[in-house]
Amino acid sequence: MLIKNLALAGAFALSATVMTTTAVAACSFENDVEIKTLSAGFEAWKAVTDAMAECGNVSAELDQEFRTKQPAAFAANPSLYAIGGVSNGTVTPLLNEGTIRPLDDLVAKYGENLSPNQLIRVNGEVIAIAMMVNTQHLMYRKDIFEDLGLDVPRTYDEVLVAAQTIQDAGVVDYPLGATMASGWNIAQDFNNMFLGYGGTFYNEDSTPAVNSEAGIKALEMMKKLTAYMDPEYLVSDSTYVQQQFQQGKIAMANLWGSRGGAMDDPAESQVVGKVGSAAAPIAVEGGPPATTLWWDGIVIAKNIDDATADAAFRVAMEGLDSEMVQGANEDAIWLISGYTPGDMASGAIATATATPAPISYPSTSQMGLMHTALGNKLDGFFTGNMTAEETLAAVEEDYISQAKEAGLLE
Template sequence: MANVTQWALRAAATVAIASASNVYASCGVESGKVSILSNDFPALHAVANMAETCASDKVTVSKNQTKDHRNLQVAALKANPAKYSSAIVSTSSIVPLLNEGLVRPLDDLVAKYGASLQPSQLIRVDGKVMAVAFMANSQHLFYREDILKLAGVEPPTTYDELIAAAKVIRDKDIMANPIALNTKTGWNLGEEFINMYSATGGDFFKGSSAQPNINNAMGVKALNTLKALTELSNPDYLTFDSNVTQSLWEDGKVAFAVMWGSRGSAILDDEGSESDIVASTRLVSTPSLEKGGLPATTLWWDGWTVSKNLSDEDAEATFKVMVKATSTEMMKANSEKAVWLIEGYQPNDAAKGVIDSVQNKARPYPMLPYMGSLHSALGSELSDFLQGKESAEQALKDAEAAYTASAKEQGFL
């Protein structure tokens, strides 16, 4: 998969474009059927809600927003016609759709109806526009300033500092389990390792091949850091996904959490938590593994696609509706919900952690056709090490073996 567009993450950290927006006065759709599959969090609710304003007697707009979207998308888009006319995807979840040829090139539709899109939003694969990015995301550090002051510790910039600070908080009986991460067995746990390994500067694969490259000193360091963090987390950390981690934060049970930036607006609003917790919450760059090192996170984009197995009428209707759904009009009404890659966006407090991580040169998540197989293998093979059942080296060996079997089955090796 070559020539992937360098989307606007780094620009979003330094420049907020304030020029006038070419927003559709209406959706411009005369007829068609539009159906959206996406993940389930506030920024995507805003997008889908704006899409629904395009519905009329001759235009239907429906949505399925679920955390299980990854498991549904391939089968749903293989149907003919596709069950969903647009899958909202991320850096990684678009890859299976590209591998199966389930999304259509958008160049013709961009030329006809995409005047309001910025060139930096156009995700190109092998020279063709395959998706339109509308927001940036990454995991980063949230910390409680009041708890750190009570413990007498400074805000950490490295994971060694964070672990040391958390131990002080525990030793002073301020909190028993002061850290929370998205470490649920499966995709979330795999992502946590990928974040840590990214901070080492190491490559996940050997050269330009699909041969894995994680069973090494950098992989061991990443795993040992992750284990040290989980030892300061609740014992049921292998069940923690984004919803659980957010709940722990809003309930005031943790002092440090690494969460997605897209959770920032919900964390900082006046719902679901006490005012003192909200007032003392700080969003900053993800820590590094060493002073001045790379942040232990990966940069992501979220964007929309148009399914291949559609009539031309429904494809055109879907494109127009999704342009409206991710317009400046939508962004201005929901500016606090994401780091938007949309014309006119001005960063706010909820965006600070993502933007700090970008400015500290966090690496993008690898957009490779076989990265998903490695991610899955990591998610399924690392929990035994975290529970003390095997060594880091054995866990990494098991992950490489599981990946290799999958990659061979898919023809990557």
């Protein structure tokens, strides 16, 4: 199943527009229905769920492993959660299992402040409400680059040159950080690089296509980059890289835009005002930034009664209002009225508006299986147990097994 409307264009139009609204009361109603949410745990979700909680009787579970927990939790009857935090990369299992409900009636009832580009549709029905856009793009230490006379890298070859210069200068523990933790993260890092080299994940008949020249080049470039990273990069997820930046241990990383605001949080960062952002580097001349575009937002469980769904959607709208944005402006590139793009949004905006632009992460059943297969098998290459060709062959074998079980291949 493919999500056709990814609601990205309107978000980046905000880069040239300062939107103003009048803040409303903390919560416009008193919620007396128990509402539970399950979402990722980065700063934007903290802001949204805190705003929801102002209505009362809301308990939020913020968990970076949400994507593995949601399918079973939403398949339960009744669902273990009323609200799910999703993205275009994690909503597909819920759609395929039919465990989230269409939202058109609730949008008509309570969604008067939503903009059209927040309405994520599948087969004409609204199935999710987008709150923000996200992408992995280059973040770098402005002070180090200035001191060493370095230009901001535009290509991955230039990233390698800059990394060597930074390593020779000995100004940080490691020139580079990367979200290459085993499983989902390393698979996504490969996805970005693979697309940068012009790769295609699967053919029209759903057969796999990653064991290709683009796949080999992607792995080879990723391996070159690891020479400048913490040797424990296979445990390095987004939080790990964020903390490396905040503690002054790294000088560059292709990191999620939603992590940018944390760099300037004086309560936890030693590099306030020192981190800049730029477009994700390209892998080949004339190619797009080697990354993908994402949206994050909310869905409502199907396996709950209508009264709970009604209350959940009302609570969600309170969490996605302009008052929340005004208190968390730097935590995301919001799709919500009231957002003013800040300095750390510039890299994401430059990435999304590049020519050619990166694609939106494919929200298909095939891509879900491919992402899992990549996460299962890529470690073998980076631990030296398999060649690039052997690794990609193992990925395709894993994918084929899953696809046959799912009925996508015979």
